[in-house]
Amino acid sequence: MTGPHRDPSDRNDHVKTETPMHQDSAGTGVIGVVGAGTMGIGIAQCLAEAGHRVVAVDPEETALAGAPARLRAGIRLATMFRKAPGTVAMDQALEAVTWTTRLDDLASAWFVLDCAPERIPLKEKLFRELDDACPPRAVFATVTSAIPVNRLAAQTRRPGQVIGTHFMNPAPLKDTVEVIRGPQTTDATLDTTLGLLADLGKKGIVVADAPGFVSNRVLMLTVNEAATVVQQGTADPVAVDRIFQECFGHTMGPLATGDLIGLDTIVDTLYVLLECTGDQRFQPCEKLRQLVADGHLGRKSGQGFHRYPAPVNTVEAKAPPLDERRPSAQPEKATEKATENGGTSRDTV
Numbered sequence: 001m002t003g004p005h006r007d008p009s010d011r012n013d014h015v016k017t018e019t020p021m022h023q024d025s026a027g028t029g030v031i032g033v034v035g036a037g038t039m040g041i042g043i044a045q046c047l048a049e050a051g052h053r054v055v056a057v058d059p060e061e062t063a064l065a066g067a068p069a070r071l072r073a074g075i076r077l078a079t080m081f082r083k084a085p086g087t088v089a090m091d092q093a094l095e096a097v098t099w100t101t102r103l104d105d106l107a108s109a110w111f112v113l114d115c116a117p118e119r120i121p122l123k124e125k126l127f128r129e130l131d132d133a134c135p136p137r138a139v140f141a142t143v144t145s146a147i148p149v150n151r152l153a154a155q156t157r158r159p160g161q162v163i164g165t166h167f168m169n170p171a172p173l174k175d176t177v178e179v180i181r182g183p184q185t186t187d188a189t190l191d192t193t194l195g196l197l198a199d200l201g202k203k204g205i206v207v208a209d210a211p212g213f214v215s216n217r218v219l220m221l222t223v224n225e226a227a228t229v230v231q232q233g234t235a236d237p238v239a240v241d242r243i244f245q246e247c248f249g250h251t252m253g254p255l256a257t258g259d260l261i262g263l264d265t266i267v268d269t270l271y272v273l274l275e276c277t278g279d280q281r282f283q284p285c286e287k288l289r290q291l292v293a294d295g296h297l298g299r300k301s302g303q304g305f306h307r308y309p310a311p312v313n314t315v316e317a318k319a320p321p322l323d324e325r326r327p328s329a330q331p332e333k334a335t336e337k338a339t340e341n342g343g344t345s346r347d348t349v
């Protein structure tokens with residue numbers, strides 16, 4: 001395994017270059033990825049291709065059953081699109097990832113990435129469980145789209161070792177990660193995290209902690225508003241996306257972006273923003289909620305605002321009922337060209 005690359009020139013200037021306190025000193029520890037969905041598999045691929053040993057945890061047997069094939073497909077695809085090849089061969093990368101339903105298998109993890117669904121109670125519970133299951137020195141990085149890092153850090157006895165790493169989708173093809181420094185995140189945690197990202201060939205842009213950070217505070221409103229435009233009959237999804245592509249030069253329109261992210265994740269993220277800010281602009285519009293209720297989750301189900309050839313690189317779409325997503329019903333508990341899911345042919349729904 002290669003350890004995190006530690007070239008200070010790859011970091012943000014203000015970051016102290018001190019010895020990372022969290023990496024296993026013998027270089028024998030594993031990196032945990034929790035949640036083997038769209039982001040978890042993509043991030044596991046980045047880690048495995050850079051030579052890290054990965055333990056991927058998902059409570060859903062069905063998610064785990066399809067995960068190795070999705071990882072293989074992801075590596076093939078990245079090989080076609082990426083400029084630089086991974087550090088290790090495909091077979092080696094596939095062997096580097098262990099799949100499990102048990103968080104206890106993270107007992108030797110020095111770094112854990114949370115890629116579980118975007119629901120506050122679910123992630124809060126997960127962070128309490130991770131705190132018990134992982135070594136005290138392990139860093140926890142959340143890939144959350146919008147939940148303030150400090151809210152998750154507060155669930156642990158190691159708030160200084162919790163940070164946000166908002167990877168973009170598809171993770172293997174995106175070079176930049178929005179890194180969220182919580183109010184308690186230490187310099188050493190930030191340094192370790194940026195070092196690991198550099199080892200994956202990625203750079204971090206560090207921002208402060210706030211609901212939705214920079215990216216999704218803006219993007220979620222845009223997707224919601226674009227969906228409202230369709231709902232009100234101003235334009236169909238193809239026309240909406242063409243405006244952004246052909247008039248503004250965007251690589252993808254907001255509705256195709258929503259389809260790539262997953263409309264269930266969009267609705268979940270809007271509810272997180274609504275709960276955390278109280279700002280009614282984040283109330284998901286009827287059109288978005290209806291598509292999710294109908295199981296039209298975007299690329300991962302083969303249909304969202306647009307239609308796609310086949311659901312690829314994902315588990316069979318399975319979304320909890322909308323009632324479970326609303327903040328009040330949770331008692332305990334972004335993008336570029338879409339290439340990974342098999343083409344861009346689209347029929348307006």
Ligand SMILES: NC(=O)c1ccc[n+]([C@@H]2O[C@H](COP(=O)([O-])OP(=O)(O)OC[C@H]3O[C@@H](n4cnc5c(N)ncnc54)[C@H](O)[C@@H]3O)[C@@H](O)[C@H]2O)c1
Nearest residue numbers: 035036037038039060063115116117118143144145169261
């Ligand atoms: N999809 C995107 O484009 C994107 C981009 C950036 C960040 N994110 C964020 O990444 C996270 C994961 O999103 P995704 O799109 O990969 O979701 P997904 O629905 O594709 O995958 C989530 C996975 O988590 C598993 N899971 C369910 N309950 C769990 C639990 N208690 N513990 C661990 N795993 C559990 C599910 O079985 C599923 O396999 C979310 O926080 C999301 O907001 C998503």
